Amino acid sequence: MVSSDAIVLAFDTAGYRLTEPRRALARLIAAHDGHFTAEELLAASTRERLGVGRATVFRSLDILIDIGLVERLDLPTGEHAFVACEPSHHHHVVCSNCGRSTDAGDSGIAAVLDEVARRTGYRIESHRLELFGLCPSCQAARSRRT
Amino acid sequence: MVSSDAIVLAFDTAGYRLTEPRRALARLIAAHDGHFTAEELLAASTRERLGVGRATVFRSLDILIDIGLVERLDLPTGEHAFVACEPSHHHHVVCSNCGRSTDAGDSGIAAVLDEVARRTGYRIESHRLELFGLCPSCQAARSRRT
DNA sequence: ATTTTTGCAAACCTTTTGCATGGAA
DNA sequence: TTCCATGCAAAAGGTTTGCAAAAAT
Numbered sequence: 001m002v003s004s005d006a007i008v009l010a011f012d013t014a015g016y017r018l019t020e021p022r023r024a025l026a027r028l029i030a031a032h033d034g035h036f037t038a039e040e041l042l043a044a045s046t047r048e049r050l051g052v053g054r055a056t057v058f059r060s061l062d063i064l065i066d067i068g069l070v071e072r073l074d075l076p077t078g079e080h081a082f083v084a085c086e087p088s089h090h091h092h093v094v095c096s097n098c099g100r101s102t103d104a105g106d107s108g109i110a111a112v113l114d115e116v117a118r119r120t121g122y123r124i125e126s127h128r129l130e131l132f133g134l135c136p137s138c139q140a141a142r143s144r145r146t
Numbered sequence: 147m148v149s150s151d152a153i154v155l156a157f158d159t160a161g162y163r164l165t166e167p168r169r170a171l172a173r174l175i176a177a178h179d180g181h182f183t184a185e186e187l188l189a190a191s192t193r194e195r196l197g198v199g200r201a202t203v204f205r206s207l208d209i210l211i212d213i214g215l216v217e218r219l220d221l222p223t224g225e226h227a228f229v230a231c232e233p234s235h236h237h238h239v240v241c242s243n244c245g246r247s248t249d250a251g252d253s254g255i256a257a258v259l260d261e262v263a264r265r266t267g268y269r270i271e272s273h274r275l276e277l278f279g280l281c282p283s284c285q286a287a288r289s290r291r292t
Numbered sequence: 293a294t295t296t297t298t299g300c301a302a303a304c305c306t307t308t309t310g311c312a313t314g315g316a317a
Numbered sequence: 318t319t320c321c322a323t324g325c326a327a328a329a330g331g332t333t334t335g336c337a338a339a340a341a342t
Contacts, residue, residue: 022322122279127276
């Protein structure tokens with residue numbers, strides 16, 4: 001969970017101005033505990049009459065991705081979505097039912113990268129790992145229903 | 147490397163009709179050894195005057211993804227691209243310089259999935275791993291130039 | 293003869309851009 | 318007061334859809 005303040009602070013630290021639209025988006029993003037699309041963010045801002053324009057949503061997301069506070073996801077459907085995250089490691093498990101996401105830590109991925117480099121001769125520069133599945137509470141809900 | 151014939155055969159096996167546009171696309175896809183976008187495929191078909199329409203390109207790619215002969219990639223830039231692949235394992239290393247792709251095998255990913263499931267409690271249903279880096283020949287080319 | 297597939301063009305959806313205005317430093 | 322950021326609306330991409338014609342079975 002990333003706090004609204006952390007996002008605002010990150011804008012500041014990175015040398016961006018603290019504007020009302022950015023504060024508003026920080027709040028909206030922090031309020032989400034799962035992934036969200038740009039459109040959803042825009043819709044939320046419209047719903048609460050925050051008056052943040054479409055372009056600003058995209059521009060802010062770009063900045064946040066740059067800063068490392070938001071990560072872009074590509075859902076299995078091909079849709080683009082985003083999740084807020086701590087600016088360091090980089091893997092999430094996303095619940096395919098409720099959309100909530102959880103940090104997956106390293107879990108041995110570094111070793112996989114080394115192994116792939118060894119086998120293929122490629123010099124690995126970047127990677128993306130996206131995991132989808134049922135979170136514990138959706139599993140429970142599902143078995144309750146059966 | 148996937149052959150044109152293998153693709154045509156796969157259409158047949160899966161119960162789709164063997165049409166001229168599909169044969170043509172099979173040839174074009176097999177001719178690519180790196181990743182390609184839908185637009186590039188369309189451009190290639192136009193260039194060779196194969197008269198395959200845009201819609202058919204997208205429709206055929208959808209089918210091939212379904213069958214498992216083509217995989218959708220999301221490049222670090224956010225662009226959608228595709229690669230032909232054997233219909234089983236599922237990881238590629240893509241050269242960030244020339245676009246060529248190579249099979250990365252399993253390399254311990256199954257173990258990572260187990261570890262993530264154990265740590266997070268999620269029941270992992272699917273995952274996507276995309277690796278980007280310099281292929282051996284681009285590495286060589288680069289060091290030659292310095 | 294029947295059913296699938298196709299090409300075309302238009303519709304759609306998402307993201308980006310240009311530019312004058314407004315706000316932060 | 319200077320420069321960055323915003324909103325708007327239009328443009329640009331990329332993908333999908335409706336439909337009548339053409340091709341495969």
